[in-house]
Amino acid sequence: MALSTQLNKASPFSFELVFPLIPVQTELKPNEEFTLNIFETVIPGVTLDMSEHNWMGGKTNRATGALTFEPWNISFMIDSEFKNWQIILKWFMFINNNRDKYIDLQSNYAVDATLRVLDNFRNQKFSLFFVDVWPSSIGEVLLTYREGETNLEAQVSFTYDRYEIREYSVI
Numbered sequence: 729m730a731l732s733t734q735l736n737k738a739s740p741f742s743f744e745l746v747f748p749l750i751p752v753q754t755e756l757k758p759n760e761e762f763t764l765n766i767f768e769t770v771i772p773g774v775t776l777d778m779s780e781h782n783w784m785g786g787k788t789n790r791a792t793g794a795l796t797f798e799p800w801n802i803s804f805m806i807d808s809e810f811k812n813w814q815i816i817l818k819w820f821m822f823i824n825n826n827r828d829k830y831i832d833l834q835s836n837y838a839v840d841a842t843l844r845v846l847d848n849f850r851n852q853k854f855s856l857f858f859v860d861v862w863p864s865s866i867g868e869v870l871l872t873y874r875e876g877e878t879n880l881e882a883q884v885s886f887t888y889d890r891y892e893i894r895e896y897s898v899i
Contacts, residue, residue: 746842752818764812768803799885806880813882819863838862860889
């Protein structure tokens with residue numbers, strides 16, 4: 729069976745990162761989602777732990793069964809009121825504020841998130857569903873006033889349990 733893949737250098741897709749209500753956010757209605765305006769991300773790597781065994785005078789590798797998922801790094805545009813950046817920072821402070829609240833149970837601050845991959849017509853092609861996501865680092869924000877550089881950006885890394893690919897079929 730041949731697998732047909734359309735390669736188009738014109739970047740025929742966009743993506744969006746969607747969270748349900750996160751622990752520090754109360755202004756969302758039940759049917760709303762927190763969408764982060766990302767412009768760059770990676771699909772994180774996955775490593776299967778291996779062990780070496782002797783076999784018939786040689787050596788062979790075998791999977792030990794444990795999977796390691798690499799951190800999920802994204803870059804996003806900060807809105808004009810810094811709301812999306814503040815929500816992520818508040819999420820950090822909810823986990824550990826370095827004053828009177830130190831690490832809580834992961835189930836109290838981790839949420840599921842969806843990275844949706846869309847075509848030019850905003851039709852969803854597939855998504856990556858990340859389980860038990862929480863921010864592990866947030867990058868600096870460069871405040872500058874130079875001509876042509878009016879967008880503020882930030883980077884955030886997320887830790888998570890695993891991710892799953894969910895495909896969508898055309899009806």
